[in-house]
Amino acid sequence: MTRNIADIRRDYEGGRLDESQTPGDPFVLFDEWFSLALEKEGDDGNVMTLSTVDSQGRPHGRIVLLKGFDERGMVFFTNYHSHKGSELSNVPFAAITFWWPTLGRQVRIEGPVEQVTHAESDEYFSSRPRGSQLGTWIATQSVVIPDRNWIEERQKRFEQAYEGQEIKRPLHWGGYRITPEMIEFWQGQPSRLHDRLRFERREGGEWSRFRLAP
Template sequence: MNNNIADIRIDYRQRSLSESDVQSTPILQFSKWWDEAVIAQIEEVNAMTLATASADGIPAARIVLLKGFDERGFKFFTNYESFKGKQLAENPKACLVFFWKELERQVRITGLVEKATVSESDEYFSSRPEGSRLGAWTSPQSQVIPNREWLENKEEQLRKEFEGKDITRPAHWGGYIVKPVIVEFWQGRSSRLHDRIQYTLGEKGEWLIERLAP
């Protein structure tokens, strides 16, 4: 068994990506790659790294789940009072990263962030399983709590309070949309000479498509 971390590497050889292959907008290109990732049956295909930063530039990153995308951008849901919610309130910018290793692909999205509409948040919240809806009320996300028992006791208390009632969306929970300004599509290639195609949003809403050096 080789325990030398520096020796761990894979030579990517599956596919290529050229300027002539890509769609006219990053959303169309993402949709194409998304469909291929779904067909490939990648486990938790919607898992993405969400990177945020506070007003003073201190970064933080975590894995969240994509819950939708359209021409406006990429949507996820969370507790607005969580650490990431507070960072987004201070500095409404974010970066998303998808890594689909089975296809040797990565997508990096940098954009501006705004809250989803109340109706969008309500609609998605009502589609969640009962336990997840109850969990949104139970957890003071990112805050220090005494122990696991405290959380379980609070959940049980809320379960009794909501018994026979609709579990409505709490005001502190809802969606965000990351509106892209730069999107990079990365396709692994042999000898680390990877393909990188970048879309940059222009002042008039047009997309500039360029190749980056690997």
């Protein structure tokens, strides 16, 4: 390594995150931040890190894409038989983290997870490009394979099998919804004196709001 990574640093110049000027509903604030992130970060605006825990209590993280959200929660899609699917089956709780570097903003969300309805998964699946639809059949996600040729040969077989046919969603693939119990908004500020607002859902569905030290 030729560069001293201890010298890498960035000073933030974000606007203030003042609780007196933010909505009491975190979904309203998330919608505002997310809309701006899509504008400033382009196609990477919906990228998020999904963190899960396995049956031995070991955490695992990976990048997935947010594909929808409303007052019920945040939705992403994946293979139910993947490592993350297995982990969510054993421990149905997760954390997601958004990082928008252009804006100097981060959002953390935690809560229980459940599969979305078949209808919701079918609707999203039908909107995907044909290549992505085939990919859900081709890829046995997280399984050890011998080499790249294994994928390419499998791709040829499925392309031939579905030539001229509509591709149906496999039952092992679909969506999950994270129902937030905690949403934290982080706005970078100079001298590492960042703004952090944390929302926690109370019993009954109302939200409490707290300012946290940087």
